């Protein structure tokens with residue numbers, strides 16, 4: 461089978477890319493290894509300014525005009541007239557985005573995993589039956605998350621990783637809370653994000669600061685101090701890639717011979733989006749917005765060779781700032797402590813706006 465654009469992964473990035481391509485008459489094919497679209501370890505927080513236009517009100521479980529930030533020395537309460545962050549259920553978001561892409565004309569094959577990639581095509585294998593198919597493509601988009609096979613095919617390392625751990629427990633809470641508690645989370649944070657009748661309790665930190673095992677132990681102890689008993693609950697954890705090294709690549713030389721590693725190339729026909737590109741925030745682990753924006757912009761670049769890269773450049777600038785802050789605060793506990801307190805003070809006094817901590821630009 462030959463397709464114009466093959467998208468690996470039906471996460472928010474891959475589905476956003478598929479929708480735009482399909483709306484412009486290209487019929488992309490999305491390959492998703494899971495049988496059902498949407499399930500993903502996630503706290504489900506979306507920024508109101510950045511994403512609410514793309515995730516309509518009916519998907520919102522709870523929205524919060526007030527954010528509570530708790531540090532060792534301060535309890536800040538940041539309030540804005542419109543909601544700052546809302547929570548969504550990832551399965552509902554995935555199903556909604558898949559419906560939109562499908563209605564526009566995209567094909568989505570679920571239960572198929574990309575097994576091998578080579579210069580002109582790739583091999584997919586069906587879960588269960590293990591039957592295989594070869595697909596060739598004009599363009600390939602890697603929207604296959606932090607452990608991306610397309611990224612590996614390009615030979616790119618993923619050295620900068622965050623760790624996110626989430627517990628989704630029953631409960632109905634009114635407040636959204638961020639806890640900067642370096643003794644538990646290093647330069648990361650613990651969160652309490654209420655959903656409809658459940659609550660996401662979790663923690664994020666970069667891998668160089670703490671192991672996943674240590675983070676989980678600390679999260680359980682910290683949650684106990686907040687009145688939540690997590691010992692018997694199911695933890696779900698994943699790495700979040702923030703090692704951005706480009707989004708459009710070529711792997712062959714000028715004569716068309718395949719090279720060892722992909723090179724960033726403004727005319728290339730292989731793209732990485734979202735977590736596969738390492739576009740999630742190193743500072744907060746926020747990745748839904750960068751995945752959707754990079755997916756949409758990749759589709760536009762495929763449709764029109766002269767499409768401006770301004771939106772991607774803005775996103776990359778914000779990503780770079782977050783990465784530097786994460787690496788900088790991760791390099792020294794003292795620096796991290798001071799930075800956390802100063803940023804919280806700045807937010808309280810209105811000198812720093814909450815949206816500076818978001819990936820939306």
Ligand SMILES: Cc1cc2nc3c(=O)[nH]c(=O)nc-3n(C[C@H](O)[C@H](O)[C@H](O)COP(=O)(O)OP(=O)(O)OC[C@H]3O[C@@H](n4cnc5c(N)ncnc54)[C@H](O)[C@@H]3O)c2cc1C
Nearest residue numbers: 469471472473493503504505574604605624734735747748
């Ligand atoms: C604990 C935790 C909490 C988080 N909380 C938030 C939050 O509150 N807000 C936020 O914005 N971000 C959050 N994130 C990050 C966010 O979940 C990701 O950044 C986002 O999902 C990235 O989207 P994506 O489309 O790039 O990749 P993904 O959502 O990871 O989708 C990739 C898809 O590719 C498929 N796939 C992978 N390999 C293959 C293959 N070989 N063949 C076929 N299919 C394949 C996968 O099954 C998956 O469906 C959190 C992450 C974690 C771990």
